[in-house]
Amino acid sequence: MDKRFDVIIVGSGAGGGTLARCLAPSRKNILILERGDWLKREAQNWDAEAVFQRNRYVSPDTWYDRDGQPFQPQVHYFVGGATKMFGAALYRLRHEDFGELRHHDGTSPAWPITYEELEPYYAQAELMYHVHGLRGHDPTEPPASGPYPCPPVSNEPRTQKLFDDLTAADYHPFPAPCAIMLDEQNMAYSTCIRCQTCDGFPCLVHAKADAEIVGVRPALTFPNVTLLRNAKAIKLETNAAGTAVTSVVAEVAGEKEVFRGDIIVVSCGAANTAKLLLMSASDKHPNGLANGSDQVGRNYMFHNSQAVLAISREPNPTMFQKTIALNDFYFGMEGFGYPMGNIQMTGKSLGPMYRGEKPLETALLPIGLLNELAQHAVDFWLTTEDLPDSQNRVTVDRSGNLTLSYTPNNQVPQQKLFEKLKSMLSHLGMHPEHLIPRNIYMKTAIPIAGCAHQAGTCRFGTNPKTSVLDTNCKAHELGNLYVVDTSFFVSIGAVNPSLTAIANAIRVGDHLLQRLA
Numbered sequence: 001m002d003k004r005f006d007v008i009i010v011g012s013g014a015g016g017g018t019l020a021r022c023l024a025p026s027r028k029n030i031l032i033l034e035r036g037d038w039l040k041r042e043a044q045n046w047d048a049e050a051v052f053q054r055n056r057y058v059s060p061d062t063w064y065d066r067d068g069q070p071f072q073p074q075v076h077y078f079v080g081g082a083t084k085m086f087g088a089a090l091y092r093l094r095h096e097d098f099g100e101l102r103h104h105d106g107t108s109p110a111w112p113i114t115y116e117e118l119e120p121y122y123a124q125a126e127l128m129y130h131v132h133g134l135r136g137h138d139p140t141e142p143p144a145s146g147p148y149p150c151p152p153v154s155n156e157p158r159t160q161k162l163f164d165d166l167t168a169a170d171y172h173p174f175p176a177p178c179a180i181m182l183d184e185q186n187m188a189y190s191t192c193i194r195c196q197t198c199d200g201f202p203c204l205v206h207a208k209a210d211a212e213i214v215g216v217r218p219a220l221t222f223p224n225v226t227l228l229r230n231a232k233a234i235k236l237e238t239n240a241a242g243t244a245v246t247s248v249v250a251e252v253a254g255e256k257e258v259f260r261g262d263i264i265v266v267s268c269g270a271a272n273t274a275k276l277l278l279m280s281a282s283d284k285h286p287n288g289l290a291n292g293s294d295q296v297g298r299n300y301m302f303h304n305s306q307a308v309l310a311i312s313r314e315p316n317p318t319m320f321q322k323t324i325a326l327n328d329f330y331f332g333m334e335g336f337g338y339p340m341g342n343i344q345m346t347g348k349s350l351g352p353m354y355r356g357e358k359p360l361e362t363a364l365l366p367i368g369l370l371n372e373l374a375q376h377a378v379d380f381w382l383t384t385e386d387l388p389d390s391q392n393r394v395t396v397d398r399s400g401n402l403t404l405s406y407t408p409n410n411q412v413p414q415q416k417l418f419e420k421l422k423s424m425l426s427h428l429g430m431h432p433e434h435l436i437p438r439n440i441y442m443k444t445a446i447p448i449a450g451c452a453h454q455a456g457t458c459r460f461g462t463n464p465k466t467s468v469l470d471t472n473c474k475a476h477e478l479g480n481l482y483v484v485d486t487s488f489f490v491s492i493g494a495v496n497p498s499l500t501a502i503a504n505a506i507r508v509g510d511h512l513l514q515r516l517a
């Protein structure tokens with residue numbers, strides 16, 4: 001293989017996979033280096049036991065917490081990255097999230113770009129990722145230049161009842177934005193079959209609009225794009241002056257290989273991008289590449305998330321449950337003047353998931369009992385913003401061991417959101433005393449391991465002293481190094497992060513197309 005490229009993209013998830021698709025028509029010679037392989041299509045894709053109990057698609061990595069305790073992070077190394085497993089809930093950040101927002105525990109800082117600057121790219125991202133939704137029902141919805149590209153996913157009877165009960169109680173539920181290739185008008189031809197194993201599972205029939213399906217595969221139809229799988233970048237090398245990256249050193253099938261590129265884009269996920277930059281320290285960049293500011297790895301965020309299940313008085317046979325959401329408390333509520341966050345549904349819980357999430361507590365319970373519980377479960381996902389804190393950070397030792405130091409913040413609004421939902425249950429046909437916390441997405445009792453929504457380790461900004469990247473997501477200190485995964489986030493808001501990473505990758509793609517022209 002010719003090892004010199006116009007652009008090298010490291011990592012093929014929401015950021016990298018999207019960028020590859022945007023740059024593909026440029027006719028430039030593009031290499032995608034991806035440490036993972038294709039996620040194999042196999043029966044286990046939709047097997048809750050294999051996915052949730054045996055962690056079939058979770059990397060065997062070991063990371064360390066701030067006390068040096070090892071844990072297995074819930075990261076997924078495949079073509080398409082974490083989007084292979086995602087719940088496909090693709091939200092825009094709120095308009096207010098781009099400004100400074102006062103929270104219970106402090107201030108969520110302003111972004112260096114406005115919502116208006118990102119809006120056209122949000123629209124393109126929604127089109128590219130087949131987002132289904134309906135504008136005009138979410139009271140916190142930011143302004144949009146057009147409707148969603150696809151109609152909202154319909155509610156099944158139990159979810160419709162929940163929607164109606166919430167509306168009757170004067171709340172404002174809305175159709176959740178959903179990136180699945182479902183054609184309800186013509187199910188015989190729909191790629192998506194509307195199944196129960198979507199959120200947290202790979203899609204066996206390739207109907208989830210993930211970064212492999214709508215990013216990498218279409219990019220590979222262009223002859224100038226090459227994907228190298230099982231190729232793990234281990235170091236970036238610079239010119240003698242330290243002003244530009246010249247090559248990516250990668251382990252490919254156990255052998256070290258060097259790829260030279262004019263433009264290098266890192267998109268390994270927030271923790272691994274920080275790791276790669278820190279591991280690329282040199283004489284000119286002694287604290288790690290692009291790290292003169294000492295900001296690389298800092299301000300790690302991953303949301304204060306709570307997965308909870310409520311017990312419905314009537315059975316809940318819903319197949320695809322992730323169709324409604326509620327933002328009435330996003331910015332607070334009467335009696336509590338701070339942002340609390342978003343409530344949405346998760347995928348329908350299944351008996352084997354409980355055992356995967358809480359192995360000790362459920363060890364003695366027969367699976368039949370867990371299945372019965374699942375039959376009455378209505379599953380919610382609560383997201384509260386965690387604030388950037390420079391001490392919440394990724395560091396790497398000389399051997400490449402990754403430490404994730406994280407001290408939770410903004411816990412009071414998280415608890416308020418939980419209590420608020422609990423207080424609403426009896427009006428929603430559920431047992432009010434039964435709002436049971438779950439560890440979905442973490443599948444372990446160690447919260448820090450649930451890094452599904454990781455973001456913020458290389459924030460962008462206008463000041464090179466306080467940020468790693470400029471507003472084009474180019475490293476302040478290097479002329480040709482870009483980052484397009486969720487690392488660039490300044491704050492994380494309280495909605496799922498992917499659409500913002502995707503929209504930003506398209507925005508950076510526009511900039512790079514101009515630069516390459």
Ligand SMILES: Cc1cc2nc3c(=O)[nH]c(=O)nc-3n(C[C@H](O)[C@H](O)[C@H](O)COP(=O)(O)OP(=O)(O)OC[C@H]3O[C@@H](n4cnc5c(N)ncnc54)[C@H](O)[C@@H]3O)c2cc1C
Pocket residue numbers: 010011012013014015016033034035036074076077078079080081082083084085086087088089090091199200201231232233234267268269270272273276441452453454484485486487496497498499501
């Ligand atoms: C179970 C689950 C459910 C989720 N649900 C949602 C949801 O409903 N909505 C939402 O918005 N978000 C959701 N997310 C989060 C979402 O998937 C991530 O925010 C998003 O994928 C982040 O994109 P990224 O480009 O930053 O990283 P990733 O998508 O993780 O991509 C990083 C890529 O880099 C590769 N890589 C890492 N290190 C190297 C290296 N050294 N060399 C080469 N390649 C490397 C990885 O293998 C991976 O392919 C979910 C995540 C999980 C795990």
Ligand code: SF4
Pocket residue numbers: 180181191192193194195196197198199202203204205206207208209320
């Ligand atoms: S609901 Fe549709 S997109 Fe999701 S896993 Fe099932 S078939 Fe795939």
